[in-house]
Amino acid sequence: MYWADQGAADHYQVKDLSPEDAARASARTGRKAQEDWRVSRALKHEVRRKADPGAVMSLSHSGGHAVCASAPAGWPLGADLENLRPRDFSRLAQWVCTPQEAAALAALTGPAQCQLFYLLWTLKEAFIKAAALDFPADMALFGLDPGPDGQWRLRAPPGSWRACSWRLGSAWMASVVWRAPTDNTTYPTWRGAVGCDLPALTLVGEWLRDAD
DSSP, X not given: OEEEOGGGGGGOOGGGSOHHHHHHGGGOOSHHHHHHHHXXXXXXXXXXXXXXXXXXXXXXXXXXXXXXXXEOTTOOXXXXXXXXXXXXXXXXXXHHOOHHHHHHHHTOOHHHHHHHHHHHHHHHHHHHHHTTOOTTTTGGGSEEEEOTTSOEEEEOSSSOEEEEEEEETTTEEEEEEEEOOTTOOOOOOOEEOTTOOOOOEEEEEEEOSOOO
């Protein structure tokens, strides 16, 4: 897992873009869109340069910051980053959550509600990317289920999926989901991109057991 803040934009160069990104670059016209683009594509280039041949990557950006996950070739992989900003969580929960997830959100207030919402959202977005699902139609299909012991259980597509979620500093939530060979015990590690300081990491949830 790699993290980038606005400092990554200083390393952005058009010549480093992939052919697909080069064709899309001119469509980023607003100031915020350009900032996200420069940060995220500078990060993408750095990760691509360091990754093994054929590695898969999943990129996400929000508010001038970005994360990029990298995994061996053939692994389904998805990552998502969100800024912990206030929103109408109850309204959004009706759209993207199961009744159980929505009830858990409704039982909370303030920062606790905000953190749980973005934990759910980033996990769902990560699954959308990793399993090539439809956004927003499939958002409610996967996420978390309350277990009899009060702990959240991962609700994932079929297969041996694993997931981790972190709060970065006080303002960001990131999640990554992946499906690795059953004998692989790889655990995500974090690095800051060139020119970027990695915020303090707080593990919010991890679901590393293979599916039954």
